Amino acid sequence: MLERITPVVLTYNEAPNLARCLEPLAWAREVLVVDSFSTDETLAIAARYPNVRLLQRSFDSHAQQWSFAVNHPSVRTPWVLALDADYVLDDGLVEELSGLQPGPEVAGYRARFVYCVDGVALRGSLYPPVTVLFRPDRARYAQDGHTQRLEAHGEVRALEAPIRHDDRKPFAHWLRSQRRYARLEAAKLRASRLAELSWPDRVRRVPFASVPLAVGYCLVRKGCALDGRAGLFYTTQRGIAEALLGLELLRGAGD
Numbered sequence: 001m002l003e004r005i006t007p008v009v010l011t012y013n014e015a016p017n018l019a020r021c022l023e024p025l026a027w028a029r030e031v032l033v034v035d036s037f038s039t040d041e042t043l044a045i046a047a048r049y050p051n052v053r054l055l056q057r058s059f060d061s062h063a064q065q066w067s068f069a070v071n072h073p074s075v076r077t078p079w080v081l082a083l084d085a086d087y088v089l090d091d092g093l094v095e096e097l098s099g100l101q102p103g104p105e106v107a108g109y110r111a112r113f114v115y116c117v118d119g120v121a122l123r124g125s126l127y128p129p130v131t132v133l134f135r136p137d138r139a140r141y142a143q144d145g146h147t148q149r150l151e152a153h154g155e156v157r158a159l160e161a162p163i164r165h166d167d168r169k170p171f172a173h174w175l176r177s178q179r180r181y182a183r184l185e186a187a188k189l190r191a192s193r194l195a196e197l198s199w200p201d202r203v204r205r206v207p208f209a210s211v212p213l214a215v216g217y218c219l220v221r222k223g224c225a226l227d228g229r230a231g232l233f234y235t236t237q238r239g240i241a242e243a244l245l246g247l248e249l250l251r252g253a254g255d
Contacts, residue, residue, distance in 0.1 A: 001100045002027050005133070007081040008069045011046070012036040012059065014085035016168040018045045022052065024089040027098075034069040063143040070136045081133050082150075086167035087113075093161035097133070107154025108134030116166035117230035124222030126214070126238060127165055131156055145188035146181035178241050186248035207246035215239045 007025050011018060011033055022045075025031050031052045035042060036059035046052050053074055059065055070080045081097075083089075093111070100109070108131045115125035131139075131150045139152040167174070189197070189205045197205065204210045218224045218238055224231030 001079075002094075002098045003029065004077050005079045005081050005097065006075045006077045007031045007083055008075070009033045009083045009085055010036070010065055010069060011038060011042050011085045013038045013040045013042060013169070013173070015041040015045060016170075017086045017166070018042055019048075020088050020166065021083060021085050022046070022049050024091075024094060025049075026051070027094060030074070032069060032072065032074060034065065034072075036065070061143050062146075062148040063141040066141045066148055070139075070141075075136065078135055078137075079133060080136050083132065083163075084165075086165060086169075087132075088164040088166050090161065090164065093159065093163060096159060096161045102157075105155050106157060107138045107152040108150070108156045109159050110156055111159045111161075111163045113165045114162045115234065116164055117233050118168065119166060120227070120230040121164070122222070122224060122227050122231055122234055124218075124224065125165075125234065126218065126222070129158070132163070133159070146184035174237070175240075178244055182241070182244035182248045185245055186252055189249065190252055204242070204245060205249070207249045208243065209246075210242045211239050211246065214242045 005028065007028050009021060009031065012035065022031065028051055031049065033046050033052055033054050035046070035054060035056045037056055043054065046054050055072065057065065057068055066082065070082060110129045110131045111133075112129045113125070113127045115122045115127050131152055134150065134152055135154075138154050139150055141148045141150055143149075185204075189201060192201075194202060194205070200210070203213060215235055215238065218235040219231075224235045227234075
């Protein structure tokens with residue numbers, strides 16, 4: 001099965017993460033890295049790996065960038081493994097991938113995540129499972145707020161082994177990204193009818209109503225209160241992200 005998979009990685013200034021993402025992919029005949037014209041050491045790091053093919057494309061949206069990457073002519077395998085640069089595969093997941101025997105009814109596989117803060121694994125997080133392994137000819141990306149959503153045509157099964165999410169870029173980078181994400185999420189919530197939204201998004205459409213809920217859920221339900229500094233750091237991040245969304249919603253209401 002591994003010979004039938006091409007890992008695809010999107011990058012933009014991912015020098016703190018990229019090597020940890022690429023090292024577990026030595027089994028792949030070719031890894032496609034699509035870069036949005038990074039200005040740090042991302043390109044030099046990618047060049048160290050002989051199985052990496054590097055392309056560059058100006059970023060317009062997550063959905064468009066992923067669509068370009070997974071449908072690029074250089075991807076000649078029937079399956080792609082779509083990875084953010086802060087995703088890290090463990091040996092258990094690689095072994096599971098190698099043993100997959102999907103029938104024609106299977107269009108993809110979703111993975112759950114172990115969220116890490118500076119390498120420290122948390123007991124839980126708000127990061128949802130993602131369909132990372134799929135047949136590109138039976139799937140398409142659509143923009144969904146600040147991120148993309150994969151629509152697979154066929155059965156999507158769950159992988160047993162998780163992926164580690166371990167972003168080690170500076171906090172200032174995270175904060176800039178969250179401000180941009182908040183604008184996109186606010187636009188999505190304002191443009192959607194209430195009946196179209198999930199109940200968490202209905203709560204999020206009320207400015208700041210989701211802040212205490214996100215903090216409490218992380219601390220208690222997800223166990224972050226027991227994860228020390230890493231758990232408190234992650235919980236605070238989620239509270240800040242929801243507060244930024246609330247500010248964007250209020251700003252939009254006054255435009």
